[in-house]
Amino acid sequence: MQPKYFSIMSVVQQIKKNTAKAIASLYHIELAEENILINATKPEFEGDYTIVLFAFVKQLKKNPEQLGNELGEYLIKENASLFTAYNVIKGFLNVTLSNSYWLNFLSTNYNNTNFGIKQNTNEKVMVEYSSPNTNKPLHLGHLRNNFLGWSIAEILKANGNEIVKTCVVNDRGIHICKSMVAWKLFGNNETPQTTHKKGDHLVGDYYxxxxxxxxxxxxxxxxxxxxxxxxxxxxxIMLAAQQMLVDWETGKPDVIELWKQMNSWVYKGFDETYKKIGSNFDKIYYESKTYLLGKDLVKQGLEKNVFYKKEDNSVWIDLTKDGLDEKVVQRKDGTSVYITQDIGLAEQRQKEYNAKQSIYVVGDEQNYHFKVLKLICQKLDLPSADGIYHLSYGMVELPTGKMKSREGTVVDADDLITEMINIAKHKTEELGKVKDFAEDELAELYNTIGLGALKFFLLRVDPKKKMIFNPEESIDFHGFTGPFIQYTHARIKSILRKITDNKQQIENSTFSHLFPLEKKLIIELETFPAIITEAATEHDPSKLAIYTFTIAQTFNSFYSQHSISNAENEEKKQLRLQLAVLTAQVLKTGMNLLGINVPERM
RNA sequence: GGUCCGGUAGCUCAGUUGAAUAGAGCAACAGCCUUCUAAGCUGUGGGUCAUUGGUUUGAAUCCAAUCCGGAUCACCA
Known part of the structure; x- marks a missing residue:
């Protein structure tokens, strides 16, 4: 049996194809399928999908009504197994698809655990995300970054890409020296052990x-x-920090020793946080090891006349023709700047992994930087250049404005996670539905719900947009939230557990009646593979967040109106079981692509 | 100042490859648990889509100008 992966053409594609065929045959005009606009029919009109006719009215020199009727007639006559009815209102041709088509879709896919997942193409994509500094703990902004990076990696995987998740740790530089100096001056040899503090927090305090x-x-x-x-x-104290940076670069033993010591505290703290949020990497780059990369490329760039040298020996690139500025790529003292190491690292990764695309999940404050980076790599003719994609996301701000770790006005990641899990605990206890759970099961459930709420909250909005987090109004568990979707999944699972004779197979697929909510749910479920593709091409997990919410909403409406276990007859029962199974499957896959687990009970 | 991004209901956001009367959630109000999980469902109220002009059969969506907010333009990372 082949349908391990979803490969059937989507309904929308089929409608486009049939429309193009109809127009070719009726009017002898070839239309590109991608120019045909198909919308879901609005609820106030009759039909499943709508073909928007305006676009080709002019070309065909027909009035919309007539065109709609001729097309509708043709579609029904030529493809009766797909189209059963049509109506034309103004320039809109509303078509109704046959119930047997929907039922067939449902029965062939409901038990496919890979529904929506595309066949592996072996195309390699690198996703860089998280990329913390080792001078302070992770905060809310890092969480948005981590969740986005993880999710986009999962989404691309589901689209058939091979993924390498990577992280560039910023473990050197003046800011690292700042915490080191402060600890040296005021630390009294404090350690995570003596203070019982997470190492990243301890170091952050000194920053x-x-x-x-x-x-x-x-x-x-x-x-x-x-x-x-x-x-x-x-x-x-600033002079001391600068001296320490010089000492670090010359490798002064006691400075290196201190640096290693404090970084190791931070890594231990980070590991704990990463473990909590379920994040990991295939490859970690440390800037202390890569910051010298790119020097050879500067030399090459000079030879290729991509770069030029000024009298003071500094090296530049002129990007004014591309609408940007002149940009320094090597200081007059011969040391490299930030962008130089990025160019070097881009090349090194290319050598190591040869990925077709390299996605950088980095805040939108660096939009200009990545524009420059890509442009320089292109001018240097690096093989990695065209694959560079900056997945830019907006800052997370507080109602009072930007978070500043220097001033201690940040929402700490560990604190927030703990709080979310606590809220999950309280709400769960209030409802009292899982009193029979063992302690470790409860802990896992609180974790799943608390993190689910947090991740969904951060992923449900368009990454490009900045978002405001109000700590006063804690993250909700009702409505457009993670727990609502988790709840819907658990609800379905509960039903399925209770129905013992679930053979889950419709023998009679010609059974043709569907209630509006049954049909609505099937139609929405059918679009899942297309949504995954859309989320991947637009690098936007929020598309999936919105989609899973819609599915959960529709299922709950359906559920409140139609009984599954006490269905009107056996056929209806089997149909609804299939619907329930596929809905649970889609919710699970969809949420997993956001990095969120769904519980069997809650 | 140059470049880029944003402004949609009281709040948080969808919708922006042009398409039917602009949609959700929260908050407010009114209903629904002797029946499969009420973290749910149903309904009501709530809009000058920042402003003005333009293109179009059709504009929240495209173009121009203006107003407001933000980012960036470092031999910082």
Whole structure:
């Protein structure tokens, strides 16, 4: 049996194909299928799908009504197994598809656990996400990044791509030295063990400490009559951090020792958080090892005249013809800048993995940077260039404005996760439906629901848009939320468990009556494979979040109106069982693609 | 200042390859659990789609201008 993977043509494609064929045969005009607009028919009209005629009215020199009628007649005559009725209103041709078509779709797919998942194409895609700094713990913004990265990787996998998940850890630089200096000055040899604090939080505290001290020092210097600019340059703690960076680069043993020590605390803390949110990577790059990459490419670029050297020995690229600016790629002292290492890393990854596409999940504040990066790689003729895709997402802000870790005004990832799990616990206890669960089962359930709520909350909006998180109004568990969908899944599973004689097979597929809500659910379920494709091509998990919500909503309406176990007759019962099984399957797959688990009971 | 992104119901957001009377959720109000999980369902109210002009049979969607908000334009990362 072949339908392991979904490969049947979608309804919409079939309608397009038939419409094109009809027009070719009736009017001898060839229309490209992609130019035919098919919409779901609005509920106030009769029909399943609507062919919008306006687009080719002019070309065919027909009035819409007449064209609609001729097309409708033709479709029904030539393909009676698919089309059973039509009506024309203004320029809209509404067609009704045969119930046997829908029933056939349902019975061939309901028990396919791979429904919606495409055949593997072996096309490799790299997804870089998370990419934390080792000077502070993860916060809400990192969570959006992680969830997006994970989800887009899963979605691409479902579309047949081979995925390499990667993370670039920013473990060196002046900001890392800041926490190191502060710890050295004020830390009294504190460790995660002595303070019982997660290592990333401990280090983060010293990053904040650095900035507090720095601010105070600057104020003191200004009070002596110097300008702000001077003060910022002269503050002793800043000078100490800069010296430490120099010492790090020259490999001074005690600095390296401290650096390794503090980073190891951070990694341990990160691992804990990653484990909680279910994130992992196939390959981790450390900037301390890659920051020197790209120097050879600078040399090559000079030879190719892509770059040019100024009198002071700095190396530049002129992007003014591309509407951008001049950009430095190597400092006058010969050291490389941020973008240089990115170019180098892009090349190295290409050598190591040879991926067709490389997706960078990075905030929209770096839109310009990635535009430049791609352009430079293209001008250097690097094989990785065209595959560079910046999956840009908006910042998560608080009602009070931007989060700033320097000022300690961030929503901490660990705290938020703990809070969400606690809320899940309280709500679950209030409802009292799982009193027979063992303790570890309960813990797992709270985890699933709490994280489900959080992930769904962050993934349900278009990644491009910035979002506002209000800590006062905690994340909801009703309506357009993760728990609502998880609940619907658990509800279905509960029904299925109770029906013992579930042979789940309609013997009589010519059974032709469908209630509106039965049909609506089937029609919506049928679009699942297309939604997965759309989410992948648009790099947008929110498409799936919205879709799974719609399915859950429709199922619940259906459920409240039609009984499954006490259906009017055996055929209806079997039909509804199939519907329930496929709905649960789609909800599960859809949520998994968002990185969210669905419980069997809740 | 240049470039880019955004402005849709009280709030959070869909809808933006042009298409029927602009949709959800939350909040508010009114109903529904002797029947498969009420974290649910049904209904009501709520809109100058920032503004103005243009293109079109048709504009929230495309074009122009304006207003508001944000990002970015570092030999920072």
């Amino acid at each position: 904040v400490k650095f900035n507090d001290v720095y601010k105070k020092e600057v104020e003191e210097i200004i009070a002596t009559g110097k300008t702000k600019e001077q003060a910022e340059k002269e503050a002793p």
